[in-house]
Every structure is written in structure tokens, then in C-alpha cells.
Amino acid sequence: MINIEIDGKLVETERGSTVMDAAHHAGVYIPHFCYHKKLSIAANCRMCLVEIEKAPKPMPACATPAAEGMKVRTHSEMAVKAQQGVMEFLLINHPLDCPICDQGGECQLQDLAVGYGGGASRYKEEKRIVMHKDIGALVSTEEMSRCIQCTRCVRFGQEIAGVMELGMAFRGEHAEIMSFVNSSVDSELSGNMIDLCPVGALTSKPFRYTARSWELSRRRSVSPHDGLGANLAVQVKDNKVMRVVPIENEGINECWISDKDRFSYEGLNSPERLTKPMLKQDGKWIEVDWQAALEYVANGLRQVAGSAGAEQIAALATPNSTAEELYLLQKLMRGIGSGNVDFRLRQSDFSADGKQAGATWLGMPVAEINTRDRFLIVGSFLRKDHPLLAARIRQAVKKGAQVNIIHSSDDDLLMPLANKAIVAPDALVDALSRVANDIAAKRNEGIAGSLASGERVVVLLGNFAQQHPQAAQLHILAQQIAAAANGKFGFLGEAANSVGAHLAGAVPFGNSKQGMNAAQMLASPRKAYVLLNVEPELDMHDPQRAISVMQAADMVVAMSAYKHRATEYADVLLPIAPFTETSGTFVNTEGSVQSFRGAVKPLGEARPAWKVLRVLGNLLNVSGFDYDSSEAVRDEVLPGTNVSDKLNNHISGVALQATTGSNQGLQRVSDVPIYFADAIVRRASALQKTRDAATPCVAMHSGELNKLGVKSGDTVKVSQGSASVRLTVQANDRMPMQTARVAAGHPATAALGAMFGTIAVERA
Numbered sequence: 093m094i095n096i097e098i099d100g101k102l103v104e105t106e107r108g109s110t111v112m113d114a115a116h117h118a119g120v121y122i123p124h125f126c127y128h129k130k131l132s133i134a135a136n137c138r139m140c141l142v143e144i145e146k147a148p149k150p151m152p153a154c155a156t157p158a159a160e161g162m163k164v165r166t167h168s169e170m171a172v173k174a175q176q177g178v179m180e181f182l183l184i185n186h187p188l189d190c191p192i193c194d195q196g197g198e199c200q201l202q203d204l205a206v207g208y209g210g211g212a213s214r215y216k217e218e219k220r221i222v223m224h225k226d227i228g229a230l231v232s233t234e235e236m237s238r239c240i241q242c243t244r245c246v247r248f249g250q251e252i253a254g255v256m257e258l259g260m261a262f263r264g265e266h267a268e269i270m271s272f273v274n275s276s277v278d279s280e281l282s283g284n285m286i287d288l289c290p291v292g293a294l295t296s297k298p299f300r301y302t303a304r305s306w307e308l309s310r311r312r313s314v315s316p317h318d319g320l321g322a323n324l325a326v327q328v329k330d331n332k333v334m335r336v337v338p339i340e341n342e343g344i345n346e347c348w349i350s351d352k353d354r355f356s357y358e359g360l361n362s363p364e365r366l367t368k369p370m371l372k373q374d375g376k377w378i379e380v381d382w383q384a385a386l387e388y389v390a391n392g393l394r395q396v397a398g399s400a401g402a403e404q405i406a407a408l409a410t411p412n413s414t415a416e417e418l419y420l421l422q423k424l425m426r427g428i429g430s431g432n433v434d435f436r437l438r439q440s441d442f443s444a445d446g447k448q449a450g451a452t453w454l455g456m457p458v459a460e461i462n463t464r465d466r467f468l469i470v471g472s473f474l475r476k477d478h479p480l481l482a483a484r485i486r487q488a489v490k491k492g493a494q495v496n497i498i499h500s501s502d503d504d505l506l507m508p509l510a511n512k513a514i515v516a517p518d519a520l521v522d523a524l525s526r527v528a529n530d531i532a533a534k535r536n537e538g539i540a541g542s543l544a545s546g547e548r549v550v551v552l553l554g555n556f557a558q559q560h561p562q563a564a565q566l567h568i569l570a571q572q573i574a575a576a577a578n579g580k581f582g583f584l585g586e587a588a589n590s591v592g593a594h595l596a597g598a599v600p601f602g603n604s605k606q607g608m609n610a611a612q613m614l615a616s617p618r619k620a621y622v623l624l625n626v627e628p629e630l631d632m633h634d635p636q637r638a639i640s641v642m643q644a645a646d647m648v649v650a651m652s653a654y655k656h657r658a659t660e661y662a663d664v665l666l667p668i669a670p671f672t673e674t675s676g677t678f679v680n681t682e683g684s685v686q687s688f689r690g691a692v693k694p695l696g697e698a699r700p701a702w703k704v705l706r707v708l709g710n711l712l713n714v715s716g717f718d719y720d721s722s723e724a725v726r727d728e729v730l731p732g733t734n735v736s737d738k739l740n741n742h743i744s745g746v747a748l749q750a751t752t753g754s755n756q757g758l759q760r761v762s763d764v765p766i767y768f769a770d771a772i773v774r775r776a777s778a779l780q781k782t783r784d785a786a787t788p789c790v791a792m793h794s795g796e797l798n799k800l801g802v803k804s805g806d807t808v809k810v811s812q813g814s815a816s817v818r819l820t821v822q823a824n825d826r827m828p829m830q831t832a833r834v835a836a837g838h839p840a841t842a843a844l845g846a847m848f849g850t851i852a853v854e855r856a
Contacts, residue, residue: 308334550582571743590681687726792831
């Protein structure tokens, strides 16, 4: 540590830090635009000029290293005059459009101009005009004349998002920020550029001109999408969510959020919202009051239990539901005598049920990812499934970490990889067991060599590995590899409450009343199904089977915030509130328990699902359903916020089996597109206009296309099970031979069968 003096105050700061870092540490504000604590130093705005004793001229605080005994003055006559001079230059070309600027009220330039700007300008020349560019559906560049060339957006793309999508062209007063050859900005983290822009040059396209910042009230919340649990500020006007921005939490999402978290709020006010309870009578849907709907459900379940037995009732829930909702759902099911409850809708291998020591989790705090030096990531579409965890791994790689991948698709992760094994799905177990054998035999080459050379190793299983038909085999091998490499082992949680759902007991094992898992509920159909936030045609491992089972059931109760295909097979639609309209708790992938309250009142007659389940429990005479608040439910399911004693990835009692590749036909490789992962995001209109939301095509190795006699861009017929769909085919030589990548969770492919298995592709 070294000592420096700032404005007469002695400050201790780390050796190698800058004057700006020391000032932050001391609580001294130095005006700045281009400096950002998470980005590299550009020193191109010069707003942070300060006086340093014995220096002949003002120095930029962001780029000047602190030295022992240095004396800094941030508000001396020299410093203030320099800062005012910089502000005058910045305002030469800046348009005077504050009254109509969308950034008004939260603009750094506006704030600093009040303190450092002159009352009038000495420059009478015409202001320059920069034409706007269309860079996509999310970020607006309508007013690029306001840009002050701080380059924060450029550096964010290069350093955090991993892809340089914006750059600065030309020089001097002709300099401007633009994308490359009219291309759009497609990063899954692009919305952070809006927060970083210190002026109104980059703004949110969906939010533009809908509200002023001072009209919005702000509510803390938690992301309901991926397993990270990013902290959000939900901004509300007239009981409507207008915008979502990040709340800084260094241990979880730092100061970033993904575009899915930022723009999905549009789905909350979708025209598809279900606002009144509905019953189907004589094939027609009629709106009824809550009393009638709930009594109908209670009577129907009572009848099924009475005539066919309670085990003929099954419940399916999504892991995007709150812990309170999941807990009450399983408590209701077990209360009426059925253990058939599951949230693992996209899973296909349940052979590890009852053999796990606890709930599967990341295996370490999220913030520790940045400190690991060796990664083995198995079966993960990392960038799209976990955008912010991918960004953390990217930062670790910059510090020298090595990333190794075993997967069935060679996606561009926007970081250098040490080793990769891209194999067909049925060869995944074999590829992982080879690594386990190499490590055991101390063969220091390839992936095993990379892991052996590290001190802080972590092995992570992604969504694809968890949905794999041999998931338990992958689990036990990953566990062995991590143990042999003295590393950590974890799961990249699929959804906001994948860990919380385990803790809430929304699984068919580990409880007094054992039941069927999600796959068994479809394999041997039940007479009645209760669906919590589930759209079976998009959320299940085998949508084809799921829909046929739902259509054949005697009774289907759909608890949903939206009208969806349930109108074809359900008997009752109960409108429940999405995360902004209810209070609840998510337990993220590292095991952090995060509760939130509703930001707006429920739309129409929608009600929080925990209240609906509580009333159903009372109507069915199940004991212990007299809760007054969601907090009372939370305190019962999660006593205290520390759940670390219930988290454990260890698995025992699963035998390793020799695997043989099927080598017959094409194997399906399924990803769930980032903007189709859950019900809210599927209905966010701006996200649905992005490149990531385009209709999926069939991606295959060009060798496979040659066998079929088709070329990129042709339409092909894809068949699986009893159905077929028509899609465009695309050559992708990063795919292994004998595979075809066909997305799941998308309306265009919802008619097909299981996410894994053999599919047929032929010329249309």
C-alpha cells in the first residue's frame, strides 16, 4: 500500500492503482465521462483533469498512477479551470435538445454541465450533425450527434461482451461511433451499452419517449429467467412496468444484466395475458369468477382421486416459479395423496433420483468464477444459456485461465479455448470418461493436461448435459474428474429457481410421499394434470408426447399468466401473476436466497399463484394451508437465508456403464433459443425481432448436406416421432458428423419429439 494526499486528506491506496481509484476510495468525486471501473482506461474525455503538485500541467486522474507522497488537488483553481475548458469543448457540437432528450434527468453530461459549463458559448459556428444508424431492435442510435466519443460502448463490446460490434471511424471532429458495414448489434449483453452511455446517444428502443425518469417509481426485484438471479430495478409508471435496469451486486451480476433480463418486461403487458378465470363448457371458453373456477378445480380433483385414486393426479411446474409457489404445489399434491410433482421438465434421465446428497448447485459462489484458472465445461450453450456467467469466464481467461469444452456443438464463445472435444450426443459420456481415465493415469496432454496444470480447477455441467439421456453418467464422471484434479464441481442452473425448486420439495423423491417424475407422468399418462406456469408444447423434453397426453387427460388445470395452446386441451385456465405482480423468492445457482415484492398490482383479475394454491388447499381440506403472506410460506420452506447445508452435488450408488454409439441415422442436438426459454421472454416483442429470435434452421455438417443432396438455404423436411416440420437447412462445419442441430422450445419445432434422439432430414 502507498499513501497519497487528496485535497489535504491522507489516503491509503494499493500500489499500481490510479489517482481516480484513490479518490473513489477516499469518497472524493472527480468528474469524468470515459472512465468506468469495469472497463480499460481510455483517457480520451479529459474531464477528470486534476492538479498534481510539481506537475507542469493538469493530469487525467483516470490514467495517472498514484505514487507515494503524491499531493493531488481536485478543486483547485488550475483543476477547475481545466475541467471547465474541457466541458466547453464537449459542448461546442452538442445539440441543445435537453427538453426533448430521452436521457434528460439521468444524463451525466447534463449534471456536469451544471457544475462546470459556462452560461453561454463562445462558439458561433454550426454544430455538426451525425446521421443515425439502425443497429437492431434494442438499442437506438437516433441521436448520434450527442455522442462525446467516450468509447465506453466500444470498450464494453470488446472487453465484457467479447465481440467488437461498435467502433470509432474517422478522426477529429469527423469522428463517429458506428457498427461495421451497417451490421446490427447482436450481443446478448448489448443493452448494457445504454446504461454506459453518459449522454443520450444510445437509448433503449422499446422505452424511448414512453416516460421521463422522474415519473418512474423504482422497485427492487430479481431476474426470473436464467440461474444467475441478477438484481433488477423495475421502474413503474401508472401501475405499468416501463423499464428494467440493473442494480449493482458485485457478488452476482456486478453492474450488468443480460438483454433477456432488460427487455423481457414487454412480455408482462402482452396482449396474450390471461386476466380472468375461464372454464371450458361444451367446447367453448367462458369467463367465470374465481369462486366458481376454484370450486370446479377442487371438485374435479376430488372426483379423480375418489374414482381412480390420488396417484392419477400429477403436477408439473416450471423452475421459473417462485419457491413459495413450488412449495405449496407439492404440499397440495402430497396433501391429497399424490407424490407426482416435478419441475425438471426438460430432463430425460432420472436415474440419480434419491442418490444425490442434496440440491445440485454451482458448487461455489458466482464471484469465485473470475478466480478459477482451469475450466472444463460439459454440455453447455454457455453464451446463450448463461450470458453473465460467460462474461465472468471471459474475464478469467483474460487473466490466464484455460477453458476446455466437451459438447455436441462448437459455438463461438468469444474467448480462446485451450481444448475442445465436439462429439455427437451419444459420444459425450465416452469423451468425458476418456478425460477421467487420462487424469487418473496422469497423461498430461489435451484436456487432462490442461486440468492437471491448474491450481484452481472447476468442472461445470451445462443445461445440455443435464437434459442428456445419460445425465447421471455425465454427473458421476464430472464428479470424479473434479476430485482427481482437486477442483470444484458444479451445475450451471437452467432457470431462476432450479435450486429453489429442489429445496421446496417439488420433486417426486426425498419425501414421505414418493411419486412419478416428469418423464413417467407422460410415459404412463395420468387422468388429471395441474400445470404451474407450464406451456407443455414449449417447456417439455418431448413436446409431441406432452401434447397428446394433455389432450387425452380427463382434466387439465392450467395456472398461467398467458393464454397459450392450453386453450386446446385444458378445462380450466387460472390467471396467475408474473414475477412483477407477486412477492416471492428465487434461490439462484450459487444458493443465494433472494426475495422480492410485487412492483405493480396484478393485471385484471390475475392473482399470485401462492394465494390460488392456498385457497385450493383449503377447498380440498388439506391441513396447514392457513398462510397470511408469502413470507409465512417462505419461512416454512426456507427457514433462514443460509441454505448451504442443503446444497450438495455429490452422487453415489450410480454405476458407470460402458457406452456404445448408436451410429444409426442423424442425432438431434437441441438448444433452447435464448429468447424462447420461458413464457415471459417468448412474448417480449423487441427481443422477438432480434437475430437470436429468428426462426431456427437445421444446422448440419456440409458432409451431411452432400449426402442428402441439398445445399445451404434449401428447405428440408425434418421428421421425428409421428410428426414432421419444414425448416431451412444451413451448412455448419463446426457440427459433428451424424448430427443435426434443431432448436427445442420454439413454436416452429414444437410438433417434433424428444430433445435427444434420432431424427430424419430429407429434401422437402
